[in-house]
Amino acid sequence: MQRSMTRPGNYVMKSYETYSSMLFRIAMVHLGSREDAEEATQDTFIKLMEKAPEFKDAEHQKAWLIRVITNHCKTMLGRGWRKREVKRDGLETITADTPEDLALLHLVMALPIKYKTVIHLYYYEDYQVQEISKILQISESAVKMRLQRGRQLLKLELEGAEPQ
The missing domain is CATH 1.10.1740 (Rna Polymerase Sigma Factor; Chain: A)
Structure with missing residues:
Protein backbone atom coordinates (compact mmCIF):
# COMPACT_ATOMS: atom_id res chain seq x y z
CA MET A 1 0.00 0.00 0.00
CA ILE A 94 -18.46 -5.45 25.07
CA THR A 95 -22.01 -5.55 23.88
CA ALA A 96 -23.94 -8.57 22.71
CA ASP A 97 -27.28 -8.91 21.00
CA THR A 98 -28.68 -11.33 23.58
CA PRO A 99 -27.81 -12.52 27.08
CA GLU A 100 -26.91 -15.89 25.51
CA ASP A 101 -24.40 -14.19 23.21
CA LEU A 102 -22.86 -12.39 26.18
CA ALA A 103 -22.66 -15.64 28.15
CA LEU A 104 -20.94 -17.32 25.20
CA LEU A 105 -18.50 -14.42 24.94
CA HIS A 106 -17.68 -14.87 28.65
CA LEU A 107 -16.91 -18.53 27.95
CA VAL A 108 -14.71 -17.64 24.96
CA MET A 109 -12.82 -15.15 27.15
CA ALA A 110 -12.16 -17.90 29.70
CA LEU A 111 -10.51 -20.20 27.14
CA PRO A 112 -6.72 -20.59 27.08
CA ILE A 113 -5.14 -17.88 24.93
CA LYS A 114 -4.24 -20.07 21.96
CA TYR A 115 -7.84 -21.23 21.61
CA LYS A 116 -9.59 -17.93 22.23
CA THR A 117 -7.37 -16.19 19.67
CA VAL A 118 -8.37 -18.48 16.80
CA ILE A 119 -12.01 -18.66 17.97
CA HIS A 120 -12.22 -14.86 18.07
CA LEU A 121 -10.56 -14.35 14.68
CA TYR A 122 -12.69 -17.06 13.06
CA TYR A 123 -16.12 -16.34 14.53
CA TYR A 124 -16.02 -12.68 15.54
CA GLU A 125 -13.69 -11.18 12.92
CA ASP A 126 -14.73 -13.55 10.07
CA TYR A 127 -11.26 -14.70 9.06
CA GLN A 128 -10.79 -17.95 7.17
CA VAL A 129 -8.43 -20.69 8.42
CA GLN A 130 -5.83 -19.79 5.78
CA GLU A 131 -5.84 -16.13 6.81
CA ILE A 132 -5.56 -16.96 10.53
CA SER A 133 -2.64 -19.25 9.70
CA LYS A 134 -0.79 -16.39 8.02
CA ILE A 135 -1.65 -13.84 10.70
CA LEU A 136 -0.56 -16.05 13.61
CA GLN A 137 2.28 -17.64 11.63
CA ILE A 138 1.17 -21.17 12.42
CA SER A 139 0.13 -23.99 10.08
CA GLU A 140 -3.41 -24.33 8.80
CA SER A 141 -3.66 -27.68 10.56
CA ALA A 142 -2.69 -26.00 13.84
CA VAL A 143 -5.45 -23.43 13.33
CA LYS A 144 -7.97 -26.20 12.62
CA MET A 145 -6.85 -28.16 15.67
CA ARG A 146 -7.11 -25.10 17.92
CA LEU A 147 -10.57 -24.34 16.56
CA GLN A 148 -11.64 -27.94 17.18
CA ARG A 149 -10.25 -28.04 20.72
CA GLY A 150 -11.65 -24.60 21.52
CA ARG A 151 -15.09 -25.72 20.34
CA GLN A 152 -14.79 -28.88 22.46
CA LEU A 153 -13.95 -26.84 25.54
CA LEU A 154 -16.87 -24.50 24.87
CA LYS A 155 -19.19 -27.46 24.34
CA LEU A 156 -18.11 -28.99 27.64
CA GLU A 157 -18.74 -25.70 29.44
CA LEU A 158 -22.13 -25.24 27.78
CA GLU A 159 -23.23 -28.79 28.55
CA GLY A 160 -22.11 -28.40 32.14
CA ALA A 161 -24.09 -25.16 32.46
CA GLU A 162 -27.37 -26.68 31.29
CA PRO A 163 -29.69 -28.20 33.88
CA GLN A 164 -29.82 -31.99 33.61
Whole structure:
Protein backbone atom coordinates (compact mmCIF):
# COMPACT_ATOMS: atom_id res chain seq x y z
CA MET A 1 0.00 0.00 0.00
CA GLN A 2 1.58 3.24 -1.06
CA ARG A 3 1.54 6.01 1.47
CA SER A 4 0.23 8.90 -0.60
CA MET A 5 -0.15 11.14 2.41
CA THR A 6 2.71 13.52 2.99
CA ARG A 7 2.88 13.23 6.77
CA PRO A 8 3.33 9.92 8.61
CA GLY A 9 0.86 11.10 11.26
CA ASN A 10 -1.91 11.18 8.65
CA TYR A 11 -1.06 7.64 7.59
CA VAL A 12 -1.23 6.36 11.16
CA MET A 13 -4.41 8.35 11.84
CA LYS A 14 -6.14 6.79 8.82
CA SER A 15 -4.97 3.34 9.97
CA TYR A 16 -6.27 4.10 13.46
CA GLU A 17 -9.69 5.09 12.13
CA THR A 18 -9.84 1.92 10.02
CA TYR A 19 -8.53 -0.72 12.45
CA SER A 20 -8.71 0.57 16.03
CA SER A 21 -12.09 -0.92 16.97
CA MET A 22 -11.14 -4.36 15.61
CA LEU A 23 -7.79 -4.29 17.42
CA PHE A 24 -9.48 -3.16 20.62
CA ARG A 25 -11.89 -6.12 20.42
CA ILE A 26 -8.98 -8.52 19.92
CA ALA A 27 -7.17 -7.03 22.91
CA MET A 28 -10.34 -7.27 25.04
CA VAL A 29 -10.62 -10.96 24.25
CA HIS A 30 -7.00 -11.50 25.27
CA LEU A 31 -6.77 -9.21 28.26
CA GLY A 32 -10.32 -8.89 29.61
CA SER A 33 -9.80 -5.33 30.78
CA ARG A 34 -10.80 -2.12 29.02
CA GLU A 35 -7.75 -0.24 30.30
CA ASP A 36 -5.31 -2.97 29.24
CA ALA A 37 -7.01 -3.29 25.86
CA GLU A 38 -6.74 0.46 25.31
CA GLU A 39 -3.06 0.34 26.25
CA ALA A 40 -2.38 -2.56 23.89
CA THR A 41 -4.21 -0.80 21.05
CA GLN A 42 -2.26 2.40 21.65
CA ASP A 43 1.05 0.53 21.81
CA THR A 44 0.24 -1.22 18.53
CA PHE A 45 -0.20 2.10 16.73
CA ILE A 46 2.95 3.47 18.35
CA LYS A 47 4.81 0.48 16.94
CA LEU A 48 3.25 1.21 13.53
CA MET A 49 4.60 4.75 13.75
CA GLU A 50 8.05 3.67 14.92
CA LYS A 51 8.54 0.80 12.47
CA ALA A 52 6.74 2.44 9.53
CA PRO A 53 6.70 -0.80 7.52
CA GLU A 54 5.73 -0.86 3.85
CA PHE A 55 2.67 -2.99 3.14
CA LYS A 56 1.65 -4.68 -0.09
CA ASP A 57 -2.01 -3.82 0.46
CA ALA A 58 -4.61 -3.14 3.15
CA GLU A 59 -4.94 -6.85 4.04
CA HIS A 60 -1.18 -7.09 4.62
CA GLN A 61 -1.36 -4.08 6.94
CA LYS A 62 -4.37 -5.51 8.79
CA ALA A 63 -2.62 -8.86 9.27
CA TRP A 64 0.53 -7.08 10.54
CA LEU A 65 -1.49 -5.07 13.07
CA ILE A 66 -3.32 -8.17 14.32
CA ARG A 67 -0.02 -10.00 14.72
CA VAL A 68 1.51 -7.08 16.63
CA ILE A 69 -1.44 -6.69 19.02
CA THR A 70 -1.66 -10.44 19.61
CA ASN A 71 2.03 -10.60 20.50
CA HIS A 72 1.75 -7.50 22.67
CA CYS A 73 -1.20 -9.00 24.57
CA LYS A 74 0.79 -12.19 25.18
CA THR A 75 3.64 -10.07 26.53
CA MET A 76 1.28 -8.16 28.80
CA LEU A 77 -0.22 -11.40 30.10
CA GLY A 78 3.24 -12.72 30.91
CA ARG A 79 4.25 -9.78 33.06
CA GLY A 80 4.73 -10.66 36.71
CA TRP A 81 2.50 -7.89 38.05
CA ARG A 82 -0.33 -9.07 35.82
CA LYS A 83 -0.19 -12.58 37.27
CA ARG A 84 -0.72 -11.15 40.76
CA GLU A 85 -3.47 -8.79 39.62
CA VAL A 86 -6.99 -9.44 40.88
CA LYS A 87 -9.12 -10.25 37.86
CA ARG A 88 -12.27 -8.27 37.41
CA ASP A 89 -14.97 -8.57 34.82
CA GLY A 90 -13.67 -6.82 31.73
CA LEU A 91 -16.67 -7.44 29.52
CA GLU A 92 -18.58 -4.39 30.68
CA THR A 93 -17.66 -2.60 27.45
CA ILE A 94 -18.46 -5.45 25.07
CA THR A 95 -22.01 -5.55 23.88
CA ALA A 96 -23.94 -8.57 22.71
CA ASP A 97 -27.28 -8.91 21.00
CA THR A 98 -28.68 -11.33 23.58
CA PRO A 99 -27.81 -12.52 27.08
CA GLU A 100 -26.91 -15.89 25.51
CA ASP A 101 -24.40 -14.19 23.21
CA LEU A 102 -22.86 -12.39 26.18
CA ALA A 103 -22.66 -15.64 28.15
CA LEU A 104 -20.94 -17.32 25.20
CA LEU A 105 -18.50 -14.42 24.94
CA HIS A 106 -17.68 -14.87 28.65
CA LEU A 107 -16.91 -18.53 27.95
CA VAL A 108 -14.71 -17.64 24.96
CA MET A 109 -12.82 -15.15 27.15
CA ALA A 110 -12.16 -17.90 29.70
CA LEU A 111 -10.51 -20.20 27.14
CA PRO A 112 -6.72 -20.59 27.08
CA ILE A 113 -5.14 -17.88 24.93
CA LYS A 114 -4.24 -20.07 21.96
CA TYR A 115 -7.84 -21.23 21.61
CA LYS A 116 -9.59 -17.93 22.23
CA THR A 117 -7.37 -16.19 19.67
CA VAL A 118 -8.37 -18.48 16.80
CA ILE A 119 -12.01 -18.66 17.97
CA HIS A 120 -12.22 -14.86 18.07
CA LEU A 121 -10.56 -14.35 14.68
CA TYR A 122 -12.69 -17.06 13.06
CA TYR A 123 -16.12 -16.34 14.53
CA TYR A 124 -16.02 -12.68 15.54
CA GLU A 125 -13.69 -11.18 12.92
CA ASP A 126 -14.73 -13.55 10.07
CA TYR A 127 -11.26 -14.70 9.06
CA GLN A 128 -10.79 -17.95 7.17
CA VAL A 129 -8.43 -20.69 8.42
CA GLN A 130 -5.83 -19.79 5.78
CA GLU A 131 -5.84 -16.13 6.81
CA ILE A 132 -5.56 -16.96 10.53
CA SER A 133 -2.64 -19.25 9.70
CA LYS A 134 -0.79 -16.39 8.02
CA ILE A 135 -1.65 -13.84 10.70
CA LEU A 136 -0.56 -16.05 13.61
CA GLN A 137 2.28 -17.64 11.63
CA ILE A 138 1.17 -21.17 12.42
CA SER A 139 0.13 -23.99 10.08
CA GLU A 140 -3.41 -24.33 8.80
CA SER A 141 -3.66 -27.68 10.56
CA ALA A 142 -2.69 -26.00 13.84
CA VAL A 143 -5.45 -23.43 13.33
CA LYS A 144 -7.97 -26.20 12.62
CA MET A 145 -6.85 -28.16 15.67
CA ARG A 146 -7.11 -25.10 17.92
CA LEU A 147 -10.57 -24.34 16.56
CA GLN A 148 -11.64 -27.94 17.18
CA ARG A 149 -10.25 -28.04 20.72
CA GLY A 150 -11.65 -24.60 21.52
CA ARG A 151 -15.09 -25.72 20.34
CA GLN A 152 -14.79 -28.88 22.46
CA LEU A 153 -13.95 -26.84 25.54
CA LEU A 154 -16.87 -24.50 24.87
CA LYS A 155 -19.19 -27.46 24.34
CA LEU A 156 -18.11 -28.99 27.64
CA GLU A 157 -18.74 -25.70 29.44
CA LEU A 158 -22.13 -25.24 27.78
CA GLU A 159 -23.23 -28.79 28.55
CA GLY A 160 -22.11 -28.40 32.14
CA ALA A 161 -24.09 -25.16 32.46
CA GLU A 162 -27.37 -26.68 31.29
CA PRO A 163 -29.69 -28.20 33.88
CA GLN A 164 -29.82 -31.99 33.61
